[in-house]
Amino acid sequence: KAGVTQTPRYLIKTRGQQVTLSCSPISGHRSVSWYQQTPGQGLQFLFEYFSETQRNKGNFPGRFSGRQFSNSRSEMNVSTLELGDSALYLCASSLAQRPYEQYFGPGTRLTVT
Amino acid sequence: GEDVEQSLFLSVREGDSSVINCTYTDSSSTYLYWYKQEPGAGLQLLTYIFSNMDMKQDQRLTVLLNKKDKHLSLRIADTQTGDSAIYFCAESGSSASKIIFGSGTRLSIRP
Numbered sequence: 446k447a448g449v450t451q452t453p454r455y456l457i458k459t460r461g462q463q464v465t466l467s468c469s470p471i472s473g474h475r476s477v478s479w480y481q482q483t484p485g486q487g488l489q490f491l492f493e494y495f496s497e498t499q500r501n502k503g504n505f506p507g508r509f510s511g512r513q514f515s516n517s518r519s520e521m522n523v524s525t526l527e528l529g530d531s532a533l534y535l536c537a538s539s540l541a542q543r544p545y546e547q548y549f550g551p552g553t554r555l556t557v558t
Numbered sequence: 559g560e561d562v563e564q565s566l567f568l569s570v571r572e573g574d575s576s577v578i579n580c581t582y583t584d585s586s587s588t589y590l591y592w593y594k595q596e597p598g599a600g601l602q603l604l605t606y607i608f609s610n611m612d613m614k615q616d617q618r619l620t621v622l623l624n625k626k627d628k629h630l631s632l633r634i635a636d637t638q639t640g641d642s643a644i645y646f647c648a649e650s651g652s653s654a655s656k657i658i659f660g661s662g663t664r665l666s667i668r669p
Contacts, residue, residue: 488659501656549600
């Protein structure tokens with residue numbers, strides 16, 4: 446079974462631009478979660494989607510948004526990029542049933558200049 | 559609120575046992591997890607424990623849970639160079655689908 450894939454793997458953007466990251470979950474997984482990983486803040490939960498609906502949200506500004514499609518693929522968007530948005534963005538998929546094991550993709554490394 | 563704490567670094571000699579500790583605050587956590595992250599990679603789920611268990615063993619890994627003290631530990635027996643990585647403790651928190659991660663413990667292996 447193929448793992449979680451994320452595209453692109455690396456991205457360089459300029460302040461003020463917007464960016465869209467993509468995540469394809471493991472086949473059969475209906476839940477997709479997004480995390481931001483930085484050296485200073487560690488792993489922070491952004492949001493979780495299940496059956497095309499946002500089910501949980503972390504403490505991030507409205508510039509961070511996401512969506513999920515009917516095939517469970519998910520995208521996250523960051524508008525008006527700031528230098529502090531530079532991070533590794535990780536996507537994880539799960540069956541959304543106990544014990545809620547999450548399987549992570551390799552991440553997208555976003556650098557904002 | 560929900561919080562998970564870990565020490566940042568651990569250094570052990572190859573062949574010894576490694577013990578990585580974690581404390582959490584949410585007493586309603588139903589599952590607690592250990593993840594491993596190698597350089598340049600995403601997180602890999604190593605093991606998990608249900609909150610009504612005290613211990614879980616899986617090959618070289620032993621997880622101990624002290625629910626009263628909200629303390630979780632991961633023991634890696636016969637630590638090898640391939641075990642060098644960052645280890646994250648995580649809890650399911652008040653919402654089982656929202657996982658809260660600790661800051662990670664970087665494990666380094668001495669020859």
